[in-house]
Amino acid sequence: MTTTTPSQISGRQRWRIPQRHVPVLATLALLLVMYAVGVSQYRAFSNVQVVFNVFIDNGFLLVVAVGMTFVILTGGIDLSVGSVVAMTAMVCASLLQAGTPAPLVLVIALLIGPTLGFLMGLVIHFFEIQPFIVTLAGMFFARGMCTLISKSSIPITDEFWTVAAQQRIGDPHGNFVSISVLIAFVVVLVAAYVLAYTRLGRNVYAIGGNPQSALLMGLPVARTRIAVYTISGLCAAIGGILLSFYTLSGAPLIAVGMELDVIAAVVIGGTVLTGGSGYVFGTVLGVLVLGVIQTLITFDGTLSSWWTKIVIGGLLFAFILLQRLIGIRKK
């Protein structure tokens, strides 16, 4: 169906853009157009700090979206991430309030998310229940845990956290990023390396392409599928810590609906929802698109925040349609 014969490669089609790159390139073009519109409309938009702020405001989203990329690449979905982010922030806040030392809090926070992800992966793989419904239960569970910890918001006054939140890493011109942005970049680089150059990455793509073939090829399907949900849980936990840096508090209703923003970012970034095709770089672009939309709406001032949701919905539609059209042409 999708095999390319040697004659086709050597023919005049050689210089065409590979189809699997089309969604990513479309996102890149969209991002550039949006940025250009911003710069042409608002003078302050060309300020470098505007770009940095997009990263600062969306660092946690970026990390969570990277985890989601792994899951979607295998053809699964993880609806629990928003709740796990909130739960991690709540756990951090409540433990710090109780006087637990910061390093210990970090370790505990980084363990809870992956554990939940691991358990969900086990159920999904061994009991053959749809990822959607298992992670939905995980979402319920984590959100319930949030309110079980506390019904109201808990402020964080720990020194380590406040330093992490307020530390500015910048250049001589006064532009700066936060520590969260650097952490997010590290996560992105590690994830990109894992997907592109390791055996786990190959297995993730293989399972997303065709789980049956992957199994017949002798690939460790069970281990890989459980691993991606664990990775997604870990990324959600890191995202939760970054969010607690950002807001310096833990609130039970924080990050409600975040899973949808994350899925939207991954899809807009060109990862195909049926699995098997996509890049971490695309996800970074997807998060940037969402961030720039928010920035544009903030700059405009007359548009209200709900326009963000409508625009994100519209873009989600456009990119799914694009994926679909490319899919049809393949056939």
Next chain:
Amino acid sequence: MSTWTARRDAIAGHSLFWPALALIALVVANTVYRPGFLAVEMKDGHLYGSLVDILRLSAPLILVALGMTLVIATGGIDLSVGSMCAISGAVACLYISKQPDQNAVGGVLISLVLGVGLALVLGAWNGALVAVIGIQPIIATLILMVAGRGLAQLITEGQIITINSDPYKAIGVGHLLTLPLSIFIAAAVTVLIMLVTRRTALGLIIESVGGNAQASRLAGIRSGRIMFLVYVISAVCAAIAGFMITANVSSADGNAAGQWIELDAILAVVIGGTSLAGGRFSLGGTILGALIIQTLTTTVYAMNISPQTSLLFKAVVVIIVCLVQAPAFRARIVPRRAAGPAAPAVTDQPKEQVPA
């Protein structure tokens, strides 16, 4: 095998057995915890009591879950119902708030027509994405789930629209024949859907499409049209639920109305024994499922646990129900004893028996 065990197996094997047992267990647990739970008293010509409350509060969920059942029966899923509730409620409340006389029945009726009309359009949009363009249902409806909240807030301009209309309020808290009106609305929709799906071939056709859309199409069923139809029905059900939710509080909040209801509805459908894979559905099971969820929620409230924490209980219920339903889980946990005695019974049949 004695007739008693046969009868017992027949009852235990009935699709509604486990949901009904769960509901009864919940009610019993509640009665033990709070002896006044079953009491129903007459006040001002209306019946009051926990049971009536549970019925009244579960009406919106029952409506949404009925629509969801049909969607899931075709192998799809509709995540946009919560947003749909918010949108239709917002449109209706906005129209009423603009009327000079908010108590005019005519104005309220027009507002309902507007709300349902918009739901028809949005349902058609969902249906077109799934049936015509061929996008996975979970993703196709995700679009409206995200954008729909924005749309609802756009309609209400980010405000909470408060109205003061008695006819509209009646949809949520009115009474008819001593019982809450919302129960009758939910019952009417239930009866209508049951009649249409079980007295005509529609139910069978829906199950056929859910079983194998391609094969159904080759067998002469317009699969695409059926898929389109179920999303429209689901949207209309959600719209009516949206009226109820907003009428309950006499205000429309684009952000909060119908929040989490899509998850509750899916849960109700799954508890009711409808497989998420599609191909068969049980409306009775769905209603039992919705009642279980509402009873669970009410129980959790009664125990002074915050509403959000009830999600924890729901999570546990979802996992247990799914595990019990999953063939892979049964194969691992339950020893295969049913296969033993049943097999000889089949082989005993003479092979050359001519059907009468």
